[in-house]
Amino acid sequence: MKQFFFKSPVIMTGKWVWYNFWRLMMSNLAPSDDTGNYQRPSSHFRHQVKEIEANRYTLYGGITCPWAHRTLMVRALKDLEDVIEVNLLVPSVNEGGWIMQEVSENCRTLKELYQLAEPSYEGRCTVPVLWDKKTKKIINNESADIIIILNEKFNQFSNQKKIDLYPQNLQEQIDLWNKKIYHYINNGVYRCGFAQTQSAYEKACLGLFTTLDEIDLHLADNRYLCGDDLTLGDVRLFTTLIRFDSVYFHLFKCSLKRIKDYTNLNRYLEDINNLPKIKNTYDIKKIKEDYYHNLFPLNPSGIIPLTTS
Known part of the structure; x- marks a missing residue:
């Protein structure tokens, strides 16, 4: 005798609701084209450092972000820790963006810093950010540019002048x-x-x-x-x-x-x-926590899997 299993209306409804809610969240988290391919938005601030001074610029980054990690690595390799200040932000799913661990430039969030630099700005507020403390402006928020700037522009202050990462x-x-x-x-x-x-x-x-x-x-x-x-x-x-x-x-x-x-x-x-x-430029435990806790559409349970080192 054949047995027929009917899908529960509750399960079917839940699946439909969750899928459409997931699509809505993903559209905000990660814009895509018509075929579902992720499209990374371009960076807005692409200026160069024109006045080379020690302790004038701040690098805003985040331990989680691989793009910000690039800039922290170059800063370390070029021995610029005493030349370029670093301010590490933390992602907040409740705030929907990056927040300061301590108030900086009278700003509590990265969005406030972007709007301080450009009050009409309405784009994505991402790290890394190379900030000019004198002019209160964002020099650059494109990691590919910032790592070249750090490699080339501050050599006069570096104890690692012989290191050239872009010869x-x-x-x-x-x-x-x-x-x-x-x-x-x-x-x-x-x-x-x-x-x-x-x-x-x-x-x-x-x-x-x-x-x-x-x-x-x-x-x-x-x-x-x-x-x-x-x-x-x-x-x-x-x-x-x-x-x-x-x-x-x-x-x-x-x-x-x-x-x-x-x-x-x-x-x-x-x-x-x-x-x-x-090894001082990243924290793998913190990276795991931030990814698994903050990317809710990909991991709604918030459970962090055990992984081998």
Whole structure:
């Protein structure tokens, strides 16, 4: 005798409500195109530092954010801790943005700082931010620009003048790596996690792991991306790799492999991680907490999975 199982109206209704509520939340969290592919908005402030002074500029960042982590790494590698002040913000799901741990420039939130710089501003308020304390203006909020500024503009104050993370003879090579790494890895993990259709997710996921495979093969014969010298390309790759196994593998469904499953990428990650000061630029426990607690549409329970170190 056949048994027929009817879906409970409660379950069907709940599924419909949750799915549509999820789509609404995702549209605010992560804008997408018509096919469900995540579209990262562009940065608004793209100015350069014109007056080079010590202790004039503040770098606003956040431990969670891989884009802000880039800037913290370059600041540390160039030994600019006494030249560029850092203010680390924390994400707040209740506030819907970044908040100051201590009031800065009479601002309690990053949004207030943006509006102090430009009262008519209505865009996204993101970290990192390079802030001019003298003019009360945002110099730049694009991490790709800020890491070049920190590498080049403050050398006269640096105790690591010989370290050049963007040398002229390697710039073309670095730029090619940066373009690929940004699209398929840095932004690729977000395109996996924020995908709103199966096809968008699979496209992003396959692109991500094809590129990781390619880099792993390249690193079989190279210490870093461009040979024996650490560059901005490595900085940009590191901040995604260090979060990968603990966060992106689970939360963003980047689940074909872990970084520790790659012989050369894993060695490369440990190599950079053991460079002086690098471990002081991030806190993996805090990173996990912030990702799993604040990205509610991806993890509504707030449960943080146990992961191997």
